Amino acid sequence: MDAQAPALSPIPAVVISGFLGSGKTTLLLAVLHHMRRLGRKVAVLMNEFGDISIDGEILRGEGFSVMELSDGCICCQIGEDFVQAFTEVASRNPEMIFVEATGLADPVDLLDQATAPHLMDRVTIAKMVTVADPKNFTRLSKVLKAIVKRQTQFADVVVIGKADEATPEQVADIRRYIEAHNPHAPVYLATHGQIPGDEDFRWLLADVEPAERERRRAAMRASLEALSEDEYKAHTDFHSMSCRLLRPLVRDRFERFMQSLPPDIARAKGFVRFEGEEGLWVMMYVNGDLYIRPVALSPSPEEHLVFIGAQLDHARLANDLAACEARRRALAVL
Missing domain, CATH: 3.30.1220.10 (CobW-like, C-terminal domain)
Structure with a gap:
């Protein structure tokens, strides 16, 4: 009788979200260069809002392979395509998958897409990272209140990008907002995608205890309020x-x-x-x-x-x- 082949462990995926222009691609590019230096096999799934890819072209021009979903938001407009693309990326058996979501993505819908039944055995969302733009965060948290709040609430880590351009007051405003909406999330300041003193990206690549991660996400879902019509319109307009x-x-x-x-x-x-x-x-x-x-x-x-x-x-x-x-x-x- 043939021995049964051991089940493959789910591939860890890191989802990077944050509003348009917050510095997501800069962070992703820095991480990918580090993974390449380590010889790690990774896959990249990128969602751009628009029918022409700019960030994908930048990554390809740096020598990285990218699967793209354009002209829509993965959480609401091209959800089925996202699941199919995620399945295809996982079939290549990378060690890790990086997903850059469009700046308008709702992490709740994104998590629902990424935990489709036929994906759960192949991929696990190991970490949700939200990148915040210090110069525009306070204004955006009022204009796009629900989306910014959800991106903050569901983050395992928050990165304040463009830290070299931020004032102490702007950084303090973001920290107060995060403390109010997600006090468990560690906050890091990044310049050009790099956290000073952590060239090995330990803050990102270190494992999160799965049970604790899922407990936090379940608690967030339990307290979640549905988007109002005006909030949904601000997202889709x-x-x-x-x-x-x-x-x-x-x-x-x-x-x-x-x-x-x-x-x-x-x-x-x-x-x-x-x-x-x-x-x-x-x-x-x-x-x-x-x-x-x-x-x-x-x-x-x-x-x-x-x-x-x-x-x-x-x-x-x-x-x-x-x-x-x-x-x-x-x-x-x-």
Whole structure:
């Protein structure tokens, strides 16, 4: 009689959430570089809000394999696709799976998707990490009250990203909020995805005691209130617009355009080239803050931009962006 093969242990998955532009991809990239140095086999599942992947292109350009789910939120719009993608990723038998959720993801729905019956024996959500943007957290916790609260409540760990840009008052505000809504979660400050003094990512890779983790999640669920109609609307009112750039841009025109975006646009990102300048540049815009830096990726992605916000005037954005080109030409709005 053949001996029965031992059952495989579920693959641990780390879910990284946090609002748009909080620094999730920066953190994920730092972790992936560390795992590569260790020779660990990992898989990445990324969900972007928009039909063109920017963060996925960055990870691929750094040599990482990424499975993507775009143009929707994994917790409500593409849930079945998420379960299928999770199943496919698990079938590759990685040592660990990293999931970067869109900034609008509700962790409650995400956990429900990740604990589908046919996934439970293959994958376990080992850790939920929420990344908080110190410059915008207090405002967002009022505008998107329910989503920010849930992302905080269900976090096993909270990381305050962009700590080098934060004031002591901003850090203190986040700590008070976390203490009120999730006093068990440790809080770390990160700069460029790295926690000072913990280059081995012990804070992330150390095991969480499963029984205690599930007890906390069950307690959170028991006290959970359903989203009101207004809260759900605030979650679903966000839309995206993608533009493929057909010519290089004039830098000063582009910077003025980006800095004059209406407040309804919470996030923009993409790849651009500038007239008279060599190479590719990555642009990141978060609630009024603009970052542009050179980037060398292989393969090199096409130049394109994604705008995310509650109200998007597609025609105006396309026209204003076309005015930034070295020579006027129609943009390909996707």
